[in-house]
Amino acid sequence: MKNSTDLKTLLLAINHKSYPAYKDTRGSYQFPGYLLSIDHVQGDPFASPSKVSLVIEGRQAGFPAGLFDTSYKRTALCDYLTRIFAQKIDRYNFKAKGSGKSGLISVSRCGQEVLERTACTIHPRTGTLTVHLEVGFPANGRTINSSELIKILYDFLPDCVTSSFYYQKLNARQVAEVIYLAEDQEYIRSQLSSLGLTAFVANGSILPRESGVSSRPMRQAIPFQSPKSLEVTLELPHRGTLSGMGLRKGITIIVGGGYHGKSTLLKALELGVYNHIKGDGREYVITDPTAVKIRAEDGRSIKKTDISLFVNDLPNGKDTVSFTTEDASGSTSQAANVIEAMEAGTSLFLIDEDTSATNFMIRDELMQRVVHRDQEPITPFLERVRHLYEAYGISSVIVAGSSGSFFHIADRVIQMDRYLPRDITELAKEEAKAFPALTLPGKLPAAPSFLRTPGYSSSVKGNSRVKIKVMGKDGISMNKETIDLRYVEQLADSEQTAALGYMIKYAECNLLDGKKDLRTIVDLLEQLIRQKGLAAVTESSYLPSNLAMPRRQEIFACFNRYRGLSLK
Incomplete structure (x- = not known):
């Protein structure tokens, strides 16, 4: 040598x-x-x-x-x-x-x-x-x-x-502290399901960030403090006793005035699927690792997705069991995002009313009286959220700022008041009695179909000179095709986006044969990476230095937004 x-x-x-x-x-x-x-x-x-x-x-x-x-x-x-x-x-x-x-x-x-x-x-x-x-x-x-x-x-x-x-x-002590923190974080995450929780937010956590362009903790921010009624105490392997707010499975509504911390809490929960470094302030904000942020995404492409759980009987007769469009509306895009998250195996939806399609989320009683149910093709999420939990075990955390109709279906209601949470479930339920209760459709919907089989893009299959260009966390360009990931909000690093580009290319060249369904393809990708590392999907003479592993949910999201991919 x-x-x-x-x-x-x-x-x-x-x-x-x-x-x-x-x-x-x-x-x-x-x-x-x-x-x-x-x-x-x-x-x-x-x-x-x-x-x-x-x-x-x-x-x-x-x-x-x-x-x-x-x-x-x-x-x-x-x-x-x-x-x-x-x-x-x-x-x-x-x-x-x-x-x-x-x-x-x-x-x-x-x-x-x-x-x-x-x-x-x-x-x-x-x-x-x-x-x-x-x-x-x-x-x-x-x-x-x-x-x-x-x-x-x-x-x-x-x-x-x-x-x-x-x-x-x-410094051996500092190295040990890094591992101790990881063990404590892993312990919390492993305990969530058995404790009936979807997330845990430790007392003393700092949730606000320094600015819109900095993810470091805000100086002099108000430390998080759980309401006593929601407080859970854990005994961690290294940190010892730690108390914080446990968000239980079911339907949680987060309310509060503007700028009081509703979206800040939700953002912390979105990124709680990852571990955080010491000093971040969110080290002990731990969320169900399958959680998916759901939002409207006007203009995205949708291919062969069964959105009939939410959309039926369109005036143009378009099929919603195998819905396809190159320019989705806010409501159809959000419906597709829900179904695709289910296909990816989520157990928790995270939804902010501010980034949702209003007609997808709710239709109040007055609107239902004026525009009868049989004249409206959209069944709002509000009318399906309980069914999603009871039939599929998928919990929801919803930030709601304008409609109290969510109180009727909530298991708990949390008010953010100057960045501090208050449990107002009893008050909200009592006040809701004075307003018309939600009228749910009598017929339960059929289970959505997830057996979608992707084909390949002719610009990639058999092309050994596919150029992958990463546009930060916003997307990937593959030859002439662009995969728009701007609204896949749980991508934490552009290196994850780069890895997704290699995964899509590898799948097109090696896995997409018109026979394997999308779940099988993602399973095979994850299995390959577990066995051989990210190097396996690059198929390069050298391993790129700038790749990071994305979650299963973001792999699905990338496939679903690839316009060049055919699905049947």
């Missing part, structure tokens, strides 16, 4: 040559303490940076097995190490000089959520660490400046690697 001396000799030999000579460096080189691989070399200094990976053998990294013996511990540990490494390389970023991206050193920038990423992985048995990063190979114009790359690979990088990925160089 080549070693670091061989690489340095090569770099000195190609100095001042034309930039393509850098491609001769591709390969693996043994450095003291780790193996460095140059996996992909950029075409010129202005192109996407070169891909570099590091492998630190488990016996050298030295992490005790108890820190990585479960998947959630491995995710937490690798997240922590990635954050440490990112801080270290920031000191050297662009310290090597040159044109374009020369001197760039980058790794995933982790947000407040703890996600499984390709940036850093640890082998479950050996403890061997693999790190993926990007480096801008330096040049003057398009002439190689290898002396600057030597600085990066022989001075900057070894310092960062040594202080980031060796257990003996780290």
Whole structure:
């Protein structure tokens, strides 16, 4: 095997040559303490940076097995190490000089959520660490400046690697605290169902965020405090006794004046499907991991989706058992989102009235008297929400600011008052008696059909040069097709969006045969990734450094919004 001396000799030999000579460096080189691989070399200094990976053998990294013996511990540990490494390389970023991206050193920038990423992985048995990063190979114009790359690979990088990925160089107490927090979070999540809960919000949590563009906690925000009637006390493995608000299964309505924290609480619940880092303020906001935020999504495409639970007898005679449109209305899009979430296996709907189609959510008694039920093709969610819970076990948390009709069907009503929750269930129920009770349709609906079989897009199938472009969390471009994900609000990181692009491409090239239904395809994707990691779906000579694992629910959402995909 080549070693670091061989690489340095090569770099000195190609100095001042034309930039393509850098491609001769591709390969693996043994450095003291780790193996460095140059996996992909950029075409010129202005192109996407070169891909570099590091492998630190488990016996050298030295992490005790108890820190990585479960998947959630491995995710937490690798997240922590990635954050440490990112801080270290920031000191050297662009310290090597040159044109374009020369001197760039980058790794995933982790947000407040703890996600499984390709940036850093640890082998479950050996403890061997693999790190993926990007480096801008330096040049003057398009002439190689290898002396600057030597600085990066022989001075900057070894310092960062040594202080980031060796257990003996780290603060053992801080590492242990990361794992302890992950164990406590996992314990809460594992207890939700047996306690009859859909979510838990710890007392003292800080729910408001710093700003609309920052997910860090707001300074001097009011700490969350559960009403006594909803308080649940847990005994965590490491934190010990922890009390907070337990949201029980069933139908929960959240009300309150404007700017009192209704949507802030719902947003925390949306992202409570992920673990959060220490200091985030939402470390102990834990939500059913299958929860899905449901909203209206005007203009989205819908393919062969059974929305007959909510929409029937359209004036144009359009089929709602296998509903298809390229330009959905607010109501039909929200109906499709509900059915698709059921298909993905959700146990909890999260709904904000502000982002919902009014005619999908509710029709009050006066409107029903003026426009009779048999003249209205939409059965509102309000009339189906109890059936969804009793027949399918799907709970709902609904933020309602304008209609008290929800009080009739609620199991509990929570009022947010200056960011503090109050249990007003008895008051709401008592006041609701003075108003007409909800009239439910007598006939129970048939169960929706989920057996949809996707075909493939001709622009992708058999095309080995499919270009995937990630547009932040907003969507993915695949050749000429764009998958709009702007309203898939539980995507926490653009690296999840990137991973979805590779999954869709892999599925089209390998799984979509016109015989497997969508559930089977997603099952196969998840099984492949569990066995071989995200590398399996990239089908690349090198593993991209910037992928993060999305949830099953977002994989379904991506398929469902892919206009180029045929479904039957």
